[in-house]
Amino acid sequence: MTDSVLHVAAEADRVPRVRFWHDLSFWGLLPSRLLMGFALILPIFIIAAVSVATRGAHGGFAWDFNLAGYRQILFNEGWTGELEFTPQYLLIIVRTFLLAGATTLICLLFAVPVAYFISRQPPGRKAALVYLVTLPFWASMILRVYAWMIILGKDGTLPRLLEYLGFPAGTSFMFNDGATLTAMVYTAMPLMVLPVFASIEKLDGTLIEASHDLYGSRWVTLRRVILPLTAPGIVAGAILVFVPSLGAVLEPSLMGGGKQMMMGTLIQLQFGGGRNWPFGAAIAMTLMALVMIVLIFTALRAARREVAL
Amino acid sequence: MSTRHDVKRYPGLGPLSVLFFIYLYAPLAVVVIYSFNANNIAGVWTHFSLQWYSSALRNTALLNALKTSLTVAAIATVVCTLVALCAALAIIRGKNVRFRKLSETIVNLPLLLPEIVLAVATLILFSLIDVQNGVIRLTIAHSAFCTPFAFLPIRARLQGMSLDFEEASADLYADRWTTFRRVTLPLILPGVFSGAMLAFLISMDDFITSNLLSTGGTTTLPVYIFSLIRSGTSPELNAIATLLILASLVLATVALLVATRGSRDNA
Known part of the structure; x- marks a missing residue:
């Protein structure tokens, strides 16, 4: 109880500081958002798109929806188009x-x-x-x-x-x-x-x-x-x-x-x-998904531990 | 109480730790020792010689790679230190920052994603928008993944610093820019310095991204070293490796010293 009272007092004390650093957040975060948006988040969306694109004849890819990249992780396509499990x-x-x-x-x-x-x-x-x-x-x-x-x-x-x-x-x-x-x-x-x-x-x-x-x-x-x-x-x-x-x-x-x-x-x-860019992109997405699963799993466990304490 | 009965003491930890530190440094020492070997089969010792150092320093391919690496690392360090500084000021000092946690995660995102995924993703991006210049490709990619390394020391420094100084400056009618230039920046400078240095080291050291993004004329040092290793270990490589290991150890030591000295002053 006293704790929260003290906390409120401290907050009131901080009023001039509030104005001082007021609109810093937008301009301060803009460079990092631009840099990460362009060099990190945009490429991740593109690679996600490429993973479902069609393999080009001479490297590269074409924007046609195709799950061949992911299918190739588990199956090998024979001459007649039948799928054969290849580990x-x-x-x-x-x-x-x-x-x-x-x-x-x-x-x-x-x-x-x-x-x-x-x-x-x-x-x-x-x-x-x-x-x-x-x-x-x-x-x-x-x-x-x-x-x-x-x-x-x-x-x-x-x-x-x-x-x-x-x-x-x-x-x-x-x-x-x-x-x-x-x-x-x-x-x-x-x-x-x-x-x-x-x-x-x-x-x-x-x-x-x-x-x-x-x-x-x-x-x-x-x-x-x-x-x-x-x-x-x-x-x-x-x-x-x-x-x-x-x-x-x-x-x-x-x-x-x-x-x-x-x-x-x-x-x-x-x-x-x-x-084989689509296949490479599919493996990259798989790797990223596995990493994300590990990170989310541990974050959840840490959160549960905090709740338990 | 004698140490024998000290319950916090686990027997055998001392020798194990000594072995551990030998394990940590022996491989580096092996490279250094072989670099002074006169024999041109790297693993067979004949006698002491500095010949591989002089031949390394006359190797133009090596010097060109060094030049590319230094150019990219210097630009990337300036860019990512500025970006990290702005972000740290906003995240730690900013009031009412919406999505504060998310903004911080975005800055640190390169640490969470596997580098190879980012590297191929950036490669696809650059080939789509047709950026052919190797130095530009490398500089943009390096700026992005070095940012967290610059951000973390600056953030730590800023968080450890009391608001009182900045408030005193404001009370004395200093405008915001003056306060930043005369009060905030000098106080967080050790953090900025060590962050910039760590970012520089990370950029110089990068292989995975540089290997995919560098073009014919813009080979970076680690990519050049990789090609040397692939073509068979030469004793000249040991000399190059020794020089680079020493350079990074010295730089890292300076960065870490500045960081710890700074935090001690602050306490």
């Missing part, structure tokens, strides 16, 4: 989900203990360690992937090291899903550690002591106290890793080789050598 693109979608999911899980597995360790350090060292986690993220993405090509590739650091230790020579770790996953985890790691750290940092230490006083072991405390209370950070980190991982292009095209495609490389191929 090759479905497998790429599944692989994309599995790799992005695995990336998220592995990042999480390392991020939680490391973030917890950092949060337990004295302030100066804590800031330094957070900085050290952030820093590699700003090194060029392509170079971070390239670094792993040097390590895992033919004549790379790891095969040479193994050879030196007596393993058979000439092993290559490149051009498979494992190599792609390695690079994906490496490029995404800072994105997971930072939000998890931010969440663990806010954790009230007395709750851990309370759990211990009630005879909770370290494992029980971790499972029943620390993890539930850091869930918002874990969810934020998981989204920051999972969503860009679904659209990964560099990792599969450099580490996975030509055959181990993900949705990102499949889309890119349709606008490059493959030249």
Whole structure:
């Protein structure tokens, strides 16, 4: 009650400020609306339209309504027009989900203990360690992937090291899903550690002591106290890793080789050598829909959690 | 209480974290070390040499790509920092902003959508309205997806700043533009600076969008590096990579230092 009274008083106090910043909103937001409208929202509408257009004879497309782009994801059209179920693109979608999911899980597995360790350090060292986690993220993405090509590739650091230790020579770790996953985890790691750290940092230490006083072991405390209370950070980190991982292009095209495609490389191929714009647009719409489903699902869960609290 | 019985301490975290930081930096270190290798098979060490640096600095294709990247990144940084600054002022300071949350989501939209989708969508747009100039295509696309990176530090800075200064300025009969120029802008400058720098880094680093939008004459640095990697790893590439890694680490450090220094002053 008193709270709301104080709030009203503060509002009244703010009257001159209201006039001061009054019509800022329209002109202030205009540039961002123009830029995003032209370079982002308009293209999304166009690609949605292209996904139901007809493939042109020599690349490009014609504005005739056609669901062939979407149909091609699941079916192959034979000479006589009969549809035959072909799982090759479905497998790429599944692989994309599995790799992005695995990336998220592995990042999480390392991020939680490391973030917890950092949060337990004295302030100066804590800031330094957070900085050290952030820093590699700003090194060029392509170079971070390239670094792993040097390590895992033919004549790379790891095969040479193994050879030196007596393993058979000439092993290559490149051009498979494992190599792609390695690079994906490496490029995404800072994105997971930072939000998890931010969440663990806010954790009230007395709750851990309370759990211990009630005879909770370290494992029980971790499972029943620390993890539930850091869930918002874990969810934020998981989204920051999972969503860009679904659209990964560099990792599969450099580490996975030509055959181990993900949705990102499949889309890119349709606008490059493959030249089937409606099909590429259909895959892009599918990817965007999947991302939206993930985002909406987590937003709803977060909202429900807020209501429950 | 000895640390052994500290209930908040989990055994083994220290060594794990040390390994984690080694894992974070070892791959970058490998690139740096191999860049000083005289042998022209990248993976086989012979002896220390700077020859690949001198050959990299004489590589005209590389220098042209660098020039394109710098041009695009510089223009995109100016554009998106201005856009982000206006948007942040309106969203944080504006009164009675309709759809405040939605407006903020629109500014941050590039972070929510997969970049490859945006890239091909923009490619279709440019081919429909027939924009052939590579630099124009890249600049528009980069300005859009770099905006959130400029917006977030400016927004944080503005939100952390008390309204009192601006109000005092208004009480002293400063008009709105003077208040912005003499009070608001100097106070949020660290946020603007670090936002601009992060946007610049993101633009310089971009591969997915640039690869689809760049034309023959306007290859950007990451696209050029991709073509070098595809044609087989050369030791010159390691020298280029080392220079670029060092440049981004230095820029990022400056940006992060300015951002934290700023927030400390403010507190």
